[in-house]
Amino acid sequence: MQRKQLQALKDWFNQYVKGFYHDDPDVQAGIRLKEEHTKRVCEKILRIGSSLNLEPEDLYLAETIALLHDIGRFKQFALYHTFNDRRSENHALLGIRELERTGVLAALTEEERKLITRSIEYHNLCTLPPDLPDRLSLLARLIRDADKLDILEMFTASLDRKNDKPEAQQISGLPDTPGYSPVLVRNLLQEQLCYYDDMKNFNDRKLLMLSWVYDINFPRSLSEIARNGYVEKIVARLPKTEEVQKVTNICRPT
Template sequence: MQAEQLQALKNWFNQYVKNFYHDDPNVQAGIRLKEEHTQRVCEKILRIGSSLNLGPEDLYLAETIALLHDIGRFKQFVLYHTFNDRRSENHALLGIRELERTGVLAALTEEERNLVTRSIEYHNLCTLPPDLPERLSLFARLIRDADKLDILEMFTASLDRKNDKPEAQQISGLPDTPGYSPVLVRNLLQGQLCHYNDMKNSNDHKLLMLSWIYDINFPYSLSEIASNGCVEKIVARLPKTEEVQKVYEHLQAYMARRLAR
């Protein structure tokens, strides 16, 4: 992939998003939220890719995937007024349909189109399918890391700004009740991802976000999470219990082992 192709896609993206700008300030705030998220994910995927010494053409392709990974979010929010896929539809598949409808990827090779669309399809799955081809696995893991890095940063920031509507659109709408679900703590202590269906309140959402640490693929990504203090900031907003302390210590030990390699 070449630089001029990426620039053409950036121009298309900017025009596409402007079509969803809205007089309703709540809708406009949601559109801007995802527009800014996309910009940050593009920056993050380039930093991760550079840490792996990827060549220029692969970095262009990685940035393309980051640019388009949430393209379905704009139509989703205008149609459904939510970013919750379970209350609307899968934004990744909606995005792929938009890319196919507009034909914006026509200038790419068949292999490049496949890498872009499959990476977008897989970016929001709980786990990647097994035995993916090597290059598809690489780009799918790149976008998953870049996306998670930014969402974790937005989430931790939202803990201090509960009444900020653009940030509130990112959270699940679960009740802010005491306690948490034991199954999520068990998953975390066993080094496993938590599941959305097990969430009952906002504390459960925090525990689920912590479990994303187990699905970070590249050392650079994990080092960013460690240096940003995301784990500490989320744990500080959880109940002060022995179980939560064990979760914190387990995650810290896990990150230390991974980074020591």
């Protein structure tokens, strides 16, 4: 893949997203939220990829995957007025259908198209399929780390705002009730991922996001989590219990 092909895709992305701009301020805010998220994920994937001394072609592919990983979010929000996949449809698969419908990847090789679309397909899975080819595994892990880093950034920033109902809670649709589900704490203490099906309230969402540290793939990603204090910021908004303190000690990157 060449730099000029990446630039052409950036130009296409900008025009595609503008097609979803809306006079309704709530709709426009949702579209802009994902547009800005995409830009930050592109920056983050380049930082992680550069830390691995990747070849330019792989960096172009990685940035392309970051650029297009949430392309389905725009049509999802236009159709369903939500970013919740459970209330609508899988945004990764919707995005792949949009890429196929528009033919925007036609100038790339078949291998490049497969690497891009499979990485998009896998970016929001709970865990990656086993035994992926090396190059696909690398690119899929890069986008998963970059995406998680930006979601953690947005999530913790939302918690810090002086709102009665943080944006992160509004998007999750979970009630902001006391307590948390013991199964999530148990998973965290066993250094295992938490699962969406076990979430009952917004505190559970916070615990699930803490479990992401067990699915981070690269040292640069862990260092960014530690430097930005994401674990500590989330824990500060959880009930002050002995269990939560144990979770903090286990999850905090070193």
